[in-house]
Amino acid sequence: MPVVAIAGGTSTGLGRALTVAILESADRHWTPVILSRSDKRPPWLRAIDADGLVPVVAVDYMSVASISDALRTHKVHTLLSVALAKDGSQNRLQLNLVEGAREAGVQRYVPSYWGLGVEAYRHVTVMRMGAEGVWEACEKAQRETGMQCARFNCGGFMNYFGIGAHPPARQQQQLTDEELVEQLRQGGGYAAGEDAGEQGVDRDGDMADGSGCYLLKPRGLCAEVPLSPSGGYPRFTTTTLRDVGRFVAAALELETWEGDMNIVGDTVRLDEMIRTTEALLGKKLAVETISPADLDKQIGQLRMPDDFMKLLWLELKREHAKDEVGNGVLDGNVNRMCPHVKPVSFKEYMHAQWS
Template sequence: MPTLALAGGTSPGLGRAIVSTLLSSSNHHQWDVVILSRNSRAPLWLRAIDQDGARTHIRPVDYLSVESLTTALKGIHTVISVTSAMDGMKAQIQINLVKAAVQAACKRFAPSRWGFGPRGWEDVKNAKESIEGIREICMKHKDKIECANFNQGYFMNYIGLGMYPAPSEVDEETSLYRLKVGGGYMAGEDQASEGLLRQGDLKDGSGAFLIGLKNTIAELPTKDDGSWPRITMTTIGDTARFVVASLELPKWKEEMTMVGETLTMGELLAHAEAVTGSKLQVDLVKIAELQKRLDELAEDDFLPRIWTEFKIANTWDLEDVGVLRPVVNQLCPAVKPIGVREYMEKFWRGA
């Protein structure tokens, strides 16, 4: 039985989605999951879907120690990283994981490089800094380990934030019950967001990005000629389904890009207005205004800088930046991702 090591796999977003998808998969291979984490305690969602730890095992690691990682990766076939690091250590963590995976004789590795297409990781400053040195070390060891980059564009779930009331605190027993009923997700915003935090930059404070359905507002980037740029969006759940299906492929491509739906910002707005039945208040922003905003932000103002850089990249309307190619879609045609309109209708009705 092959084993997947998921670095950062206790995270409530992509980590949870990949683990829950893998445990419910009907593929002929039944993969076990080793979760690498700084903390050995299983989160509630994991206890809800694998109460006895029959198929998941948490191995505490020091991500800054290659020795610690090598020990944890013994016997692992594939290593996928969904780690995030707000302290500037993200690239170093991925480099350490590659070194450890090679020493532990793992067969495949995918770094934590979720989001932009391959050009975006070179052309967007914040993105480039977070992957510095990773490709070089993967190329250095290409005869020992197969490396691939999974990219999904923007998480569609950001447009689902703020539709539901902020989740209220409940006791652990109640939370565990709700998570069991929902297959690892609580009904409401948890299902809509699939673990994303309310971190988007819309001025209503909803935590959404680009479109705020509840308060019918939007801030959308446009090209300098006033036309709408395109954007690729994929839900966290569909990203996980593509990744799990990819485990069965005999060979990975270097760029494993996937697409939920690619549409224009104008189409995104039209869907929102049709689903809500309301005319949205829209702020249109061009690259000059966004660049001015970025210049005025402090270097350590992390999230506002990221959102602004994302919108600047959107105005470029370039393939392999914010517009992705359906590589994994073609390799794994059994996965049928949800589109933006369908996503909005599903969760707007629920809210």
């Protein structure tokens, strides 16, 4: 069976989503290998791989040799990167992965994009810094070695809208590690309740109450959303983390990829999202809107580097406000390539979490 390596694969978000989906594939055609800074196996992996058949390989992302050696040793065909460095080394990490994949003879490579369309990477500072020169390095490797490269884009993670729907299960029940692993095993790698709903999404959104939500906070009956330049509500492409994993697992079976592989769980206007949430909860949301001009003004008032994360979320809202295909709105070519994968819609997700 061909081998697919997942750099950053021990994470509870995309790493878990990709690994679980690959292992759940009906024909189990691919053998997963996880690359990580440590060879420690996270509880969710112990739950779904009790026999330790999925290796976790410790690599130094700052060393091309370390990366290429690991890829070569495991005869990796496809490398998927969801690796993240929050210490300012994300760009170097990404460039090293491209070069390591190239040296090891990897046939397909996916850099760490996994967000809005590629246009956003030109305008969102954090994303631009982490991706600077990476796609150009991918294109160069593709021209010179034939290594096929693709950026997977999936919009905003739908799981942000599930924050607060469930009590923090482990804190409430005081689960031991063994009990947690068993609960994760029963849920196929996801513990029932909060974990299955949020699916490892980082609680780092910019809602004023510090909840970590983004755009909507159903628990607090409030919303903070941008408006388009015309004053209307923009469209928003959003996908659950697990559906991203399912689409990528299905895409592994395709002979060729396009340069941009766009995954769409659902595309909904922000006012429709608000109405769906209100109908579900039976209560009105307090909605705060912000214009593109006000977003620009707030961005101009930030003090760097202290306000770095505030800048990220404000710039993301500015990109969403543009209501442009290829930016905050995606054309789901992967959906068309893999029609058997049926993603969860926004309405379905909200009903599952908040009913």
